[in-house]
Amino acid sequence: MKERGLLIVLSGPSGVGKGTVRKALFSQPDIQLQYSISVTTRKPREGEVDGVDYFFKTREQFEQMIRQNELLEWAEYVGNYYGTPIDYVEKTLQEGKDVFLEIEVQGAMQVRKVFPEALFIFLAPPSLSELRKRIEMRGTESEDLIRDRLQAAKEELEMMDAYDYVVENDQVELACERIKAIVMAEHCRRERVAQRYKKMLEVE
């Protein structure tokens, strides 16, 4: 039996650049992750291909998928549905491949209920290092600006509580490196390797 793959969930506050990081990650030639294509009811944009960018569905089809529990997570944005088909995720994990999801924060919380063993990566804006700079430059910055940044950092801190890792998106390339390192490291976790050993020893 194949060892089950890892489910990696990238999420974070809106506008942080999740899509940009995901695209950069999957444009790398050596990437070993399987991207789970979302289902949507929005119309394809020019150049978008069904089954590559999205699975395009009607509202009726999508609502049927919801009723039949075919979606791992879903949400409605500006009048359109977006969701993750559970069968692809489950099948690919069973094949021993790592699956990558890039979804909204609410979706990530839904995934956690079904796959508590998944890796949850919070993509954070570079506000912390910016904040540090601003505090260091105190006097040359307005107190209002510093207060806004501190408020944003407080909100991020609360959000990240449900995640295993936090990757700061200060540079897209660096964020990709960190995500790949997390996946590689998780494959080396003793519990996982020991399980492989145990399975092998049971052969005897």
Added chain:
Amino acid sequence: MKERGLLIVLSGPSGVGKGTVRKALFSQPDIQLQYSISVTTRKPREGEVDGVDYFFKTREQFEQMIRQNELLEWAEYVGNYYGTPIDYVEKTLQEGKDVFLEIEVQGAMQVRKVFPEALFIFLAPPSLSELRKRIEMRGTESEDLIRDRLQAAKEELEMMDAYDYVVENDQVELACERIKAIVMAEHCRRERVAQRYKKMLEVE
């Protein structure tokens, strides 16, 4: 105040290639780890420099270091003492730098008592993948050989219990990549990043 560095301990069964992996790791130009130089009572070999390869000490000096609790871990091999000076480790961690130790299994257990928060990486021989191959080729291999491999795997499994990560030393370059990934990933762990956020927010 600087954030404390990580203490990374590489260990594993003797003969697995710990020294080779450590040398390959530190020959990389981008390496951010600080290597903790060991103290020894053995004579310098040709080309070895005091303070670079080892700190060379007399038995009297070494035994005094033991008595004065100046060693994080130590052991005696074939008539010579080897040990890790605790002051360098502690000072470097306080400076916010990651410290790397490459030590024997017994030494690693000593380090765990003093620094339970350290990262313990077990370097494993490629016996598991070899074992897999041998089992797959059953019929062409002697049963004795398979039995020996299974016994070795059982012993490794027991040893690795006290470690956080297991890195298979199938290829030295790949083992180095895995170790670097583990260090990078550990810096992204939510608990650590959240602590940075909290410290920053206390500034206010």
